[in-house]
Amino acid sequence: MASNIPEESTSFVGRRAELRRLGSELMQHRLVTLTGPGGVGKTRIAVRAARAAAPRFPDGVRWAPMWPLQGDQLLVATVCDVVGLADHSARMPVAALCDWLVDKHLLLVLDSCEHLVAACRDVVGDLLTAAPGVTVLVTSRQPLDVAGECVTEIGPLPCTGDNDALALLTERAGTAAPDLRLTDPGNAEAADLICRRLEGIPLALELAGAQLAHRPLAQVAERLGSRLDALDGTGMPWTPRHRTLRTAIGWSHELCEPLERLLWARLSVFRGTFDAESAAAVCADGPLTADGVRTALDGLAAKSVLSREGNRFRMLDTLREYGRMWLAELDETAAVADRHAEHFVGFGRRAEIGWLGPDQVAWYGRVDEAYVDLCTALDHLLVSDPARAQDLGAAVVFFWTCCGHLHEARDYLERALAARDDPGPAHTRALWALGVAVLLQGELQTAEALGRQCARAAREAADQDAMLGAGYLIGLTHLMAGRPLTAHTAADQVLGPPPDDPFGSPGQLRCHLVRLFALTALGRFDQARQVATTLRHGCVQRGEYWSRSYTDYQLGLVSLFQHRPEEAADHARAMLAAKRRINDNFGIALGLDLLAAAVAAQGRGAVAAQVYGGGQAIWRTVGHPQRGTPELRAVREQCERRARAAIGDEAYAETFGRATEQNPDVLLARILAGEL
Structure with missing residues (x-):
């Protein structure tokens, strides 16, 4: 597991005594908390201390910023994200986190916890009990008051003599x-x-x-x-x-210009980092034009009110608090929060439209960057306009489920549906999106029931897009339950008679994928190969990766069933390359299982054991031992037997076990470089 310690954008001065003391404390205590007033440099010291301590932690240093969080709702999700857990199970997130860290030896840094002390106390207490190899470093304006906590107060820099x-x-x-x-x-x-x-x-x-x-x-x-x-x-x-x-x-x-002061106040609505486009959309109003926002951003960055992180900006908590105070003085708090939410509703719609186009990969990155502010917008809309919260939750569901935010997607959609139960397009879309989320958590009966609710609402409203969504959800549920003929029928019913354009909408393409999966499961391999090849060509033309990866998955399965393991391995590698571009761990795990089966079928038992072990490590990050459609399970078991027979049970178990403990990212890089 690689470390994610933040890079330092400016030079570091002094603090030698503090760093020596902190290095010693991290060797002696499992919980060390740096306290001190805002602006005293706790975060910078923690960065240096974490980097110095990193060699002592085999599983690395994982840095979890708490400053973007408005409340404790996303606390566990943030920690899960930084430690590489993209849990797809229906367990309580803190239980999944403890299970994931139980055998890890890492340093977890929780930065800027003062507004979440009680919640951090509970989570840290659970982690220290469940995961004996985890050490926690906290920065906060006050201690957590956890048993065994070592508190170190950070004071200002000395300012006498040569200081x-x-x-x-x-x-x-x-x-x-x-x-x-x-x-x-x-x-x-x-x-x-x-x-x-x-x-x-x-x-x-x-x-x-x-x-x-x-x-x-x-x-x-x-x-x-x-x-x-x-x-x-x-x-x-x-x-x-x-x-x-x-x-x-x-x-x-x-000393700021008047428009810079106004922008400072309005920017306080952002919880995470933001780009100039979002700043202009949310903050331009009255005397502050969109061009004026861009000019004022440069001015605030030059005055150290904002820091630049690539093409994005960040405001320190202490400065955001000051801006929020002035926003209240201007009586603009509600208006700016409304504009912020409206901007991210539009952002979600643009992302959803861009899902099928050449910017799909870029949109996955942009949605991931905007995660905290999307949550902020949803929190606001749940109170002010639940229907728009339903719409936004549905718009980002396909991004969030790939980016490791499945629990949050489900939670927001359930809350939005509970807040407003009136029928309408947004309500139907939210039902569909919630069904996708619970299906990925393995709750097939609940997903099927939500799909049928969605189908009824779509029929009553004569909403073809909603019908396609319901067909995809119902069909995929049947596939996962081992009922491919029923899945094929469900997709056919909503797609209608051929010819139709698979790329007419995202819903159409997803239903074509369901039909393709069903063809393979039904043993109609030649037809499945033809359909998959056509769909893949269309995806390549459009720069689309999510669906393309699943056409490669099916082409790989068909090749295995038709005894072409080298070809199956090529398709598995293509699937892995696509899934890595959108950080889809669930898809990567499926692709590794497919590749392992293909190389086992070639008689390469040691490589198969290594790839199977890497796949197992990824499956652990999504909270399932192994999943996929039933036909993969049969192939996987058969090919694993071949691999064991090729190198012997003892050698297989040793290679597999070693691979499960290694960083799967390294294995994936070697696979994509053609080394395995």
Whole structure:
């Protein structure tokens, strides 16, 4: 399991003593919590400490950011995501997580937990009990109060003599004003004054350093001093460090252009990272135009209010809190939340339309990046407009089920349907989407019942798209239950007599896939090969990968049944290449099983054992021992017997067991490189 420690975008200054202490604590304790006020640098220290500790953890370091989460609903899902668990079972998510980590030796970092202390306490307590090889590092403004917790308070940088606070300010000044020399006569005193007035708080120093691009050093020192003095008599119940940081943020806010301040407030609605397009769609209104948003984004990034992460932006929690306060002062909280939700409803619709086109892979990435804000939009719509929540939940279901968010897809769809039970297109779409989610969790009876509800509603509304959705869901349920003839009939009924265009809509293509799967299961191999080849060609022409991978899956099965194992292996590799592009672990597991069967049929027992073992490791990430349509199960068992016979039971078991414990990503890379 590879580590996902965040990359550092700016230089790291000082903290040698803290890092030495933290390194020692991580060797002695299973739960270490870094506490301290906002802006003091807990996250940066945790990044450094995690990177230094990584060699001691065979299963790596997994970094779980808590700052994007508005409540505790997505806490376990976030941790599951970062540790590589894309659970497709109907178990409680925390139980699945504990089972997944029980034999892992890794460092789990929960960053910025102060708003989720109670929920984090419960989850961490469960993990430490269930998974003895897991160590947890937490950053929070307050401890979790878990038994055995080692708490380390992080203070500001020292700001006397040749100090770290001055070193940090010097680094940031060099970026903002390259010609400025803080060590020059006259500058040193002002720089020292800034460090002491800001009490060595790193975020405050970052903001002050960014201002040096626009204002003389002496003016920055003077203005900071006057603001701090003015606050001394306010009587506000702030701790000194909190007051200092809030003052530095407030002064940075004052020095922003008016439209930059307005954008700062409106951007506080975003929980995760965002791109310029989304910022313009949500924040442009009144005096702030779409072009003005793009200009103001650059201005806020230059002033360190925003940080850039590729083509996306991020706002630190402390700065978002300040922006949210001003949004309330402007009385725009509700209006901006409405625009945010409306934007992501449109985003979901565009993603759904793009699913069948050449941008399908890019849309999978974009939906995954926007996951937290899609959840934020759904939370808002569940209260303000449940029908639109149903629509949005249905729009992203095919993305979320591949990206490891199956539990969340089901939860939001169930809540949206419970919030509003009125018949209509959105309600029918949500029924279909919920059926897809529960089917992937293995609940065939529930999925079939939802499919029939969807079919009745579609017939009453004469909604052809909804009929196709119901046909796909019902047909796929019959396939998974081992009833291919019934599945073929269900798909035929909604597709109608030929000829029809398989690529007329996503629903049509999915129903054609059901019919293809049924043909293979019914033993009509020549017809299945012809249909699969035609569908695959159409997918290639359109740049579509999800359906293409399943045509390769069927072509591989047909080749196995017709005793062409080399050809079956080629199709399995093509399936794996497509599934990896959209991060579909369920499909990757199916593809590895197919490839293992194909190489076993070639007499390559050791390779088959290795690939079967890698497939087993992936199956564990989706919470099922092995799944798929029944015809694959029979082929898999037959070919496994061949592999055992080729190399002997003992060698097979040893190779298989070793592969289950190794990183399946490495195996997959070797397969796609043609090494296996």
